[in-house]
Amino acid sequence: MKFTALIPARLGATRFPNKLLAQLKGKTVIRRTYESTVNTELFDEVIVVTDSEEIMAEIQQYGGKAVKSKGVYESGTDRIAEVVKDLDGDVFVNVQGDEPFVQAEPLAQLLNLFKNDVSGGVEVASLVQVLHEQQLIEDPNYVKVALDNRNNALFFSRSVIPFPRNKEVNITYYEHIGVYAFRKNALLNFTNWAMTPLEIAEKIECLRFLENGVSIKMAIANYMGVEIDTPEDIIRAEKLMEKNGWL
Numbered sequence: 461m462k463f464t465a466l467i468p469a470r471l472g473a474t475r476f477p478n479k480l481l482a483q484l485k486g487k488t489v490i491r492r493t494y495e496s497t498v499n500t501e502l503f504d505e506v507i508v509v510t511d512s513e514e515i516m517a518e519i520q521q522y523g524g525k526a527v528k529s530k531g532v533y534e535s536g537t538d539r540i541a542e543v544v545k546d547l548d549g550d551v552f553v554n555v556q557g558d559e560p561f562v563q564a565e566p567l568a569q570l571l572n573l574f575k576n577d578v579s580g581g582v583e584v585a586s587l588v589q590v591l592h593e594q595q596l597i598e599d600p601n602y603v604k605v606a607l608d609n610r611n612n613a614l615f616f617s618r619s620v621i622p623f624p625r626n627k628e629v630n631i632t633y634y635e636h637i638g639v640y641a642f643r644k645n646a647l648l649n650f651t652n653w654a655m656t657p658l659e660i661a662e663k664i665e666c667l668r669f670l671e672n673g674v675s676i677k678m679a680i681a682n683y684m685g686v687e688i689d690t691p692e693d694i695i696r697a698e699k700l701m702e703k704n705g706w707l
Contacts, residue, residue, distance in 0.1 A: 468536030469557035471512035492560035535665035541651035556638035566681030
């Protein structure tokens with residue numbers, strides 16, 4: 461199978477403007493994301509898809525591949541679909557540009573969902589990790605996922621799901637890691653559908669698949685990275701790098 465990683469990289473961000481060009485221990489967030497994805501050695505090709513000349517220049521000056529998207533998009537998935545329609549491949553992986561600590565092991569778990577899918581029933585897949593801190597469980601910047609017994613996503617929300625009305629039940633809370641994998645047709649279908657009410661309300665793009673009846677298979681990863689959503693996340697990311705001795 462041919463696996464292609466695409467990194468949607470929008471320069472503007474409401475909570476943290478220009479966050480992808482923010483410095484993280486001497487390198488920009490987007491450069492770290494690109495290099496981490498390449499270094500997994502899991503992909504036949506890695507491409508940054510951006511609306512920004514600055515981000516293009518940042519990637520290209522270090523020998524990376526970046527292309528300029530033509531349209532104006534509400535989601536990263538819509539942005540990469542513009543490029544995917546002209547690419548050959550079996551599975552396309554959307555690695556969010558604000559995930560600088562992409563690791564090979566969880567991405568391999570994600571790709572294995574397709575490699576082991578004999579029936580071809582898996583159209584879309586993604587990753588979760590266990591959330592342990594109550595503060596993060598309650599933080600709307602952390603997207604929570606409820607799973608069924610086969611690790612298919614039941615719902616994604618910025619609210620606490622499930623809500624612990626019965627305090628005696630031991631609940632595991634999962635955070636959605638912003639990495640998706642698609643078969644080509646599923647991705648192109650996504651971009652042809654209008655934004656859906658739950659997607660608009662929550663501002664979570666993958667809800668568009670659930671609202672259109674497409675299951676999302678989830679892999680539970682031992683990931684514990686830091687997604688860069690706010691300036692405070694840079695501080696958290698730097699502490700993680702220091703703790704693990706990452707350059």
